[in-house]
Amino acid sequence: MQTIDERIEAMAHRLARVPGVVGVMLGGSRARGEHRPGSDWDLGVYYRGGPDLAALRELAGPGVEVAGPGGWGPWVNGGAWLEVDGVAVDWILRDLDRVERVWADCRAGRFEVGVQAGHPLGFWSPCYPGEVALGRVLADPAGELAVLWAQTVRYPEPLREALTAAAWEAEFLVGGAAEGAARGDVLYVALCLSRAVGVLVQALYAHDRRWCLNEKGALAVAARLPCAPREFADRVGRLLGAPGVRPEELGATVGRARGLVGEVLAALRG
Structure with a gap:
């Protein structure tokens, strides 16, 4: 009997x-070795032009809805949610031509930074090459994903400069607050x-030449980076966890935020 790994x-x-599909990469915590037993399996399905949706739906099986390009929004643009051996498996469509342009x-x-459902701080375009860099190639008949992976492993210095400057x-x-x-x-x-x-977290990741894929867990990682101020995560938690209601309470919170921002900006310049 096949294991879940073999079935995936x-x-x-x-x-x-499937016609139109170039290859498939494993992403998320499974690719990074940070998963728990019940963690989802995220499969990036890279295509050119447009995948054969009928073939994808046949492969997904009855009762599974497959969203075509644009069905889930402009950046996370389609896919499907399945279940294998009681574990969630997500197909996430990725237009390889667009990934290469990004x-x-x-x-x-x-x-x-684009608007995308599920990304409250917006979808930051470097996520596309970051997914490749942090992913694991599972199927790549023409070797295109392997070539792109080899390129993205090294974080580009111009992007580092742009993201840290954007802080x-x-x-x-x-x-404004x-x-x-x-x-x-x-x-x-x-x-x-x-x-x-969110802007500071992106800058801290970039300063450390680390790909930031989304907001989930990003604060905890950023707080451990060399450039982060002391107790960064705890201080952010106090700012966002109870900013207050009355003007004087909100003003005090903003004052603490101003100090924290100043520390990060100074560290990024240092």
Whole structure:
């Protein structure tokens, strides 16, 4: 009887035979060796032009909905949720031409942040090459994914410079939060501070030449990086966990946030 690992690998090879599909990579905690027994299996299904959705639906089996390109949004643009031996398996469609364009942008120090369901701080385009760099190739008939993986393993210095330079936005956001605090605008203050922290986390990852894929668990990792201020995660937790309601409470929170932002910016420049 096949183990779950063998069944996932066999599935990857079947996916790679679907017309339009170039190859399949294992992503997420399973690829990084950080998984728990019940962790999902994330399969990046890389295609060109457009995958044969009818073939994907036949492979997924009855009762499984397969979303085509654009079905899940502009960045996480489609896929399916399945179950194998009681464990969740996610197919995540990736347009390889677009991934390669984003990778070229990253090497030139360009990135963008798009709106995407499930990404409250936005989808940061370097996630695309980051997924490849941190993933494991399961099926790659023409060897294209292996070539891209070998390229993305080395973090591009122009992207590092661009993301660390972009940390200025955190200071700007704290200034906006101060104005909101004076009005007692809890939502605006909370949103400004949350995004400010997200911007700082991206900058800390980049400074350490580390790919940041999404918000999940990112704060805990960023807090352990050499450039992070002391007790970074705990201080962020106190800022976002109880910012207050009244103007004076919100103002005090913003004041602490301003200090933390200043420490990170100084460390990034140091």
